[in-house]
Amino acid sequence: MSAVFDSLPSLPSAATAASSAVIPITDATPKSASARCSNCAMRAVCMPADLTMSELTQLDSLIYSTRAVKRGETLYRRNDDFRSLYAVRTGSFKTVITDRDGGEQVTAFHLVGETLGLDGVCSGHYHSDAIALEDSSACIIPFRLLEGMCRQVPAMQHHVHRMMSTEIVRESAIMMLLGARTAEQRLAAFLLNLSTRMKLRGYSASEFYLRMTREEMGSYLGMKLETVSRMFSKFQRDGIVDTHGKQIRIVDFKRLEQV
Structure with missing residues (x-):
């Protein structure tokens, strides 16, 4: 398909942090009222199911924009600075790594509600290219703000732990699939x-x-x-x-x- 976060000071509020800590992204668009996490049909797939209304409001302030990506274009590239995770809102993506001879290896396919960018946590750079398989969009999750929310909201911290654990399990399953089937x-x-x-x-x-x-x-x-x-x-x-x-x-x- 996560407890490796550095400690950060508690955020005074998600709205305040969003205005001071998020690095602007020029091709991102603010979410409309109808496109917020609190009323998204896929929220149960990509976010904790037991958040309170107050926590959902904080989440709406944290995940404040989306990015549209045309088929064949990249959401991020290998060696780009890691700043955000991305949740697939519409469409689908593949992640690809390229060897020194230019050969490509598809490492995953990501559907609606799934998260991309976890490979950037360890080094501060993404390790693959994320390419849209069709016209798609992704919610931008600034990682520094997510870390702060994890400190404040145990359900969110547990959810991020599960995301990273799922990634480990997925990679182990792929190794078994490729090696013994x-x-x-x-x-x-x-x-x-x-x-x-x-x-x-x-x-x-x-x-x-x-x-x-x-x-x-x-x-x-x-x-x-x-x-x-x-x-x-x-x-x-x-x-x-x-x-x-x-x-x-x-x-x-x-x-x-x-x-």
Whole structure:
């Protein structure tokens, strides 16, 4: 899919801190009243569920702007100074690392409600490029203000801990998937993971549109494009999934889980 924060003085209020501590971002736009965390349909996915109204107001002041990113453009780049985390508000993103020879490796796909930028906490610089898979937007979460709110609101601190723990678990799962699974098993696990995440967001768990290309899936799963296409064809022949371009319908969950 977190207790490594330095201590900061308590903030007098989120509004005061927002005016003095946030570094301006020129391509960010303030949230409208209808786009605040307190009334966002995805709040339960990316924020603690048990915040009080007062804490939600503080959160609205902290996460005060969003950034729109066109398909193929970057939200942030490797080695950019780390200042903020980002929560996907609309659309989806991939994170990519590039080796010294220019080869790219997709490290994750991020859906609505998921957080990007955690890789910048340890060194003060992002370690990957975050690229929009479609026209998307992300809520900007200034990290210094988040640290202060974590000191004031235990539920928020626990939530950030869970985010970082989830990232560790995700990376461990990917290592196991790439190191000890067949191509068929890798693709099955990928589709089941997407299904679970779609269901969590209130979408269909059995039918969804893949925003990433098969080449990007192959990069993420350690497979060649031809192998990804061959596995999709096999699943279709076996009556496990039905594919029409990027539109996927899982026909037989039990058999996909058995794979």
